Amino acid sequence: MTTHLELPGYAHVYSGKVRDLYAPVGPDGAPVPDQLLLVASDRLSAYDWMMSPEIPDKGAVLTRLSLWWFDQLSDLVPNHVLSTDVPAAVAGRAVLVRTLDMLKVEAIARAYLTGGGLEEYQAKGSVSGVALPDGLVDGSRLPEPVFTPTTKAPVGEHDLPMTFAEVEAALGVEVAVEVSRLTRAILARGNEIAGARGILIADTKVEFGVAPDGSGGLVLADEVLTPDSSRFWPAELWEPGHPQPSFDKQYVREWLTSAESGWSKSSGEPPPELPAQVVEQTRAKYVEAYERLTGETF
Missing domain, CATH: 3.30.470.20 (ATP-grasp fold, B domain)
Structure with a gap:
């Protein structure tokens, strides 16, 4: 079961396999239109299953790498990023984006x-x-x-x-x-x-x-x-x-x-827990990339 953080000033909207979406909330308690907070979790999915345990720092690696690539691609296509000024609890792994x-x-x-x-x-x-x-x-x-x-x-x-x-x-x-x-x-x-x-x-x-x-x-x-x-x-x-x-x-x-x-992929059974060395190696591969x-x- 996916759990999400409670973030002051934001209302939880949706949790996908690896990302959580929040809407900024104005002083009147109503969601701010046209903006969303996109939070990258450390969750990992494979073969349409959620893996356990999570991969430490994965959300931060992917967020920083995406921001770097958005810059490299900016002449090809506009992107959805508005700001990286986000709540401290999700700093480094979240971006404020345009609603699309x-x-x-x-x-x-x-x-x-x-x-x-x-x-x-x-x-x-x-x-x-x-x-x-x-x-x-x-x-x-x-x-x-x-x-x-x-x-x-x-x-x-x-x-x-x-x-x-x-x-x-x-x-x-x-x-x-x-x-x-x-x-x-x-x-x-x-x-x-x-x-x-x-x-x-x-x-x-x-x-x-x-x-x-x-x-x-x-x-x-x-x-x-x-x-x-x-x-x-x-x-x-x-x-x-x-x-x-x-x-x-x-x-x-x-x-x-x-x-x-x-x-077995075809078993229909959930996969086993990932061993510590697989978690560590996966984190190391993400960081090296x-x-x-x-x-x-x-």
Whole structure:
């Protein structure tokens, strides 16, 4: 069961898998319109399950990394951040953001073939209806980033792949084209910057919203190019043909599917508690990714 903090001056609105939303409250006790406090927790989800225990400092690492990336991407797309002046109890892992109507599509782009994209390619020779060259293997670099959207399922349910035609039907042709273009551009820019720092970004998921009054274009929201929303690989170890070592929560997924955990994805049973060394290693991977990318010490 997800618990949330009580924050003076804020009303709790919603808790997702890993984030909590609060509305600022005015002197009259009414929520301030057009603003939300987005708090990144230390919770971690894998295979649509919430893991226990939490990963220390994860919320702060992801928040700081997203803020850094928003700066790197500011010429490509506006973002939702208004201020980092937040209550002391959530300092470092929260941002005050614009209220947006979020698009009901998970915008995903892939620069390398792995995971669910690899499975679909092996079965059909394509990913999300996009035909790919023959002979690709796990870890292959794609000729250019490919847009591979999914549905946005409620907590506890699985996201399902969508074709571009389905995205057009959901969002309208013009918005669908722009979501595809921006998602691929964000991943391409991410790899341009991360590649120079020894990290390959295999794929990423981004979230877009629009102003409630419909003014302006798409706004980048939530988090961006973090180890939670993306697959990060050490460039020096990249070797297509097998799964790559990674800086992201893939480490947790690999432990969960190992004999050591004794858990089966198909069992329907909740996964076991993460051992202390898995928690420590996961934290270390998140911090290393942050430090490599930003050049700052966490």
